[in-house]
Amino acid sequence: MALWQKDRVSNALVGVGVNIVILILLTIIYGLIHLTLDHPMGLVIVTALLSFAFFFLGSASKLKPVAYMIGLSTIYGLIAIDDVPVGEVVTRALLYTDLFLAVPGTVMVVLGLLICPSPRRVLTNDIAARLRMAYRLLNNPDGRLREQATDMLREGTTGMMKSVKMAGLEKIWSPHDLACLKQAAISSVSILALADAASRSAIPQGDAACLTQVFEKMAAIFADGDYPADIERPALSMSSDTIREMANLLPNFTTPPVESSETDSEKKKSGFFDEDAFSNPDHVRFAVKGTAAVMLSYLTFKALDWQGIHTCIITCFIVALPTMGEMVSKLTLRISGALIGGAFGIASIIFVMPHLDGITGFLALVFVVSLIGAWVKTGDERIAYAGFQIGLAFYLTDLKGYGPTSDMATARDRIVGIMLGNFITYAMFTSFWPASAYDGLGDRLRGLKDCLIRQTRATTPQTRTKALAETQSALLESERTLEYAMSEPVHMRADRRQIETARSAIDDAAILSEELLATPGRADFPERAARLERIAS
Structure with a gap:
């Protein structure tokens, strides 16, 4: 749910990468276990130091996207192993952890190669979508359509440039074709921007119809996985600068610039850490607040001897973000997603589980809820995280050990843990050095x-x-x-x-x-x- 990608190359890279990262993490955890096993104070000190390090890396380094997940996995691994008997059982637990994490990694590689499109096809579909939006704006613009166009514009070319890079790694596409598609991706954003500007003014019907016809033909070519090589400049009345510029862009729509290699080489290379990593006190303050939230959550569930609410520690790593606005937004999505997913889980335990007599029905149930969560996750960035939380809360509620559970306490404990972690993190980040x-x-x-x-x-x-x-x-x-x-x-x-x-x-x-x-x-x-x-x- 968290790692699945759009194209086959990204899935293969993520599937292999997650297994490499897990091996490294398990090696670190195995070494730390020898230092902390049967030493409760040592475990507390190591947990605090590691939490600080991962929060600092998440704020001041290129590990921003993954530092929190790595920290979450490491800390939770240490805490979970703390309840395992000493000896061979610990080693066997780590080996089985590597095995059951290798399964989704392998599935991502194999299944991704079988059912996911190539990154080039993802790219051409994205270009076609922008051209279709452009001619819809020219034909019949309304408030809802303009809002969709704005959201598409604000995406820029980030996702499409990633597809270009992934397509290059496949080594089966011509570099010239990829260069042409790269330019087409950039040009499609400009065409959409001009169409958005033109939709706010009166456009001669003849010009709109002519451009619409051209865009429809181009979109059809891109939707088929190809690109138009020679696009003729349409004959228009040139009633406005916007219409004229749209016509001027078409002959060079897929023509890559000659100086592209020079401009790429001029880009300044940055290091692993941010330039202000060791001079800006905000990075240290953020790490201190995050570590305090983790330790308070850890001490709370240890003091209560309530192992089921361990999700409070996971929550601290997930919702902690540099500014209060970011954190409140993510915290809201985590709470709403967890409540919806937990409600699905509890409802299925009450109304569905008693009628299931085999694995097939349970897999169908998991499929339906996963589909709902994945649908939300692939939506607007503002709500996408809630989709992941819907799926995660459902899995935590309805899965226990190696199969489904009918224990309502599992759902209660894990939802309570999420709420407790949200409260503790919010309290820490609003009480000490709040950043706006x-x-x-x-x-x-x-x-x-x-x-x-x-x-x-x-x-x-x-x-x-x-x-x-x-x-x-x-x-x-x-x-x-x-x-x-x-x-x-x-x-x-x-x-x-x-x-x-x-x-x-x-x-x-x-x-x-x-x-x-x-x-x-x-x-x-x-x-x-x-x-x-x-x-x-």
Whole structure:
């Protein structure tokens, strides 16, 4: 549920990677067991030190996406082994852990290669989706459609560039074809942005129909897994700069820039740690708060001698994030997802389990709930995490040992553990050095302004489309930071007027990015950029 990917290459890499990581973790846990077994104080000290290290890495290094999961696995492994008898049983438990984690890794590799599309096909489908959205905007725009188009625009090219990279690893596609598809991915974002701008003004029906016909043909080619090599510039009335620029982009839609290799080599390589890893006290403060939450959760369930609520420790690693806005958002998703998944689990124990007499029915039950959780997880990023929690809470509720359980105490204990972990983490992060998401909005807005400046300096169709894609990613970061700031507790939330001013500036920057694509030399750009800088300061 957590690791499954869209394409076969990513699944194979993740499947192999998870087994390598687990082997390393089990080796570390095995070594630490010899230091802490039968030494309760030693276990407490090691747990605290490891928690601090993983939280610090999650805040100040390139391990941000996985540091918390590695820390969670290591700490939980140490705590679980603490209840296992000494001797051969410990070694056998670690070996079986490696075995049952090797199974999903192997399934991801084998099943992913059998049923998942190639990353190239995922890429061409994404390009086709943007072209289809563009001609829908030109034909019959409405509020809901514009909202969907905006969400698609804000994705930028991040996902599509990942597909290009994964397709390159397959070594079965021509580098020239991949370069053309890479440019097509960047161009599709610009076409969608121009269509969004055009939908807000009156478009001659003849021009709209002509562009729609071209986009439909292109989308059909991409949907078949190919790309158009020569696209003729359609004959339009050129009634607006936006329409003219859309027509100008088409002949170079799949033409890669000659200077692409030079620009890639100019990118500055960054190290493993962030530049301010050892100078910014916020990283240490974050690690201290996270460690305090983990240790308080550990001491709580040990003092209560309530082993079933061990999910409180897992929760501390999952919901701890650098700012309060991020943490509240994720905490809300974890609570709602856990309650829904737990409700599914309890309902199935009461109403479904008594009627099951074999593994087939139980697998069907798991399939249905997993499908619901996976459907939510593949949705909008704002709610995707709740889908994972629906599945996880259901598995924790209905699975115990090596099969299904009818014990209601399991569901109760694990949901109580999740709620307790949420409460402890929230209390720690709001009581000590609370960090507001609004404090980081200035940097986001300055980055957005720099992207807009690069748009004005672009001289070729390829560089203009690439600059626009970077601007869309910067817009997403700014909008998401503002959303986090608005979800923070009232006592630390920014003033409403400040939030509205920032929202207005971001909305204006979104419109400006589309306008710059059609008219790079806008006379009002310096004034609008200066306003963005003032708000960022």
